[in-house]
Amino acid sequence: MKSSPLYLFGTHAATAALANPMRKIKRVLVTKNAQTELGKALSGIKNPVIIEGHKLEAMLPQGSVHQGIALECEPLAQPALSDWLNEKIEKPVLLLDQVTDPHNVGAILRSAAAFGIGAVIATDRNAPQESGVMAKAASGALEIVPMIHVVNLVQAIETLKKFGYWIAGLDGAAKQLISEANLDAKTALVLGAEGAGLRRLTTEHCDFLVKIPMSSQMESLNVSNAAAIALYDLYRRQQGGSSS
């Protein structure tokens, strides 16, 4: 299958990709200014294409803040879920149930990397594929956290259970607060789409449901903010941070 080229742009996304030996980079496009500024990060690049800023802009999705650099590259080869599990990394994972906006998925990857999540799992369909917009929002995290695509989220949940994971669904209607749940390193946290929340079938396969406490004057949080809070809470307690 021939697809359109993948461009990663922006300083953080590009330098993280350059530092990732698993990332296949075809071309480095850079402005003179950015080349000077980035210096060391580009020292291993033999033939960077020097390009004017406005030409780079024209190659990228409208509104892209490229900061003078873009990489033409291949999507990362991501592991299959069972292969990843067989590596016994023993870190929490995050499952996304139809979170479609690439900015949100990118920001979620960034929080996942910040809070030591082992993998982010999403469906093949109704979830965005790797893109420049997602990579920019991820700010380098795409090179750190595996993004595993699965055909069926419920099957992925059942596989995780077989490997000893407990499945916690984030649901505004849950009775238990996330801060009160017993979540350890083998937690799989499931997050639904903004507005719609978790699908019924997904909910039924969770071991328990937890919520983020909030004021009654708002219905919900932005999905990447909800993810950040949940992952923080998990991380904070695994690090033994006190709460008083």
Place this chain on the structure above:
Amino acid sequence: MKSSPLYLFGTHAATAALANPMRKIKRVLVTKNAQTELGKALSGIKNPVIIEGHKLEAMLPQGSVHQGIALECEPLAQPALSDWLNEKIEKPVLLLDQVTDPHNVGAILRSAAAFGIGAVIATDRNAPQESGVMAKAASGALEIVPMIHVVNLVQAIETLKKFGYWIAGLDGAAKQLISEANLDAKTALVLGAEGAGLRRLTTEHCDFLVKIPMSSQMESLNVSNAAAIALYDLYRRQQGGSSS
């Protein structure tokens, strides 16, 4: 001063504005479908302008997801900081030190409303004014949380101190974890721009600095995600949520 019209769009932003008696609305523009769907929320509107979706789209910033409704309205009249403080609302406040992206500021307002923040304070310059993009990201929160603009952030900090607030700056280089700091209802949390962080002068005027614990593999979080976590942590502890 004559400025371009302010359009609020999207179901949540529009219905929250319609429900806010302080919001001056000039015109309601709505598609037939949205009019049917929103039903009750529009029942008090005498002369809605029925418009086709693509015409509505053409009136709004590119990429706006209007969901069939836009309101032409005036920016909210916001209180001066001293007036707000004299009302003795005794809730935490959030100060934004040069956070410029309206999506981020909107998402921050949404978290502020969710976690019972009394007001969001930003400078007149280097901070976005109320806009449709911000209101959409705020998902109704603009109608709930006062957004107070001040000339000078350091002066605002000093005013808050006079009214008994303690000033906590969020800073990745801080030694103290936010979950370990003694933060009560009279906390003013200060958040800097992504990348740059708090300005030196702002830092010097904080009573103490706190950080969000995170893995060394990431430098920082998205600014709205950092805000969501900090406000959640404050809220969680004021509600007496335990941490196990």
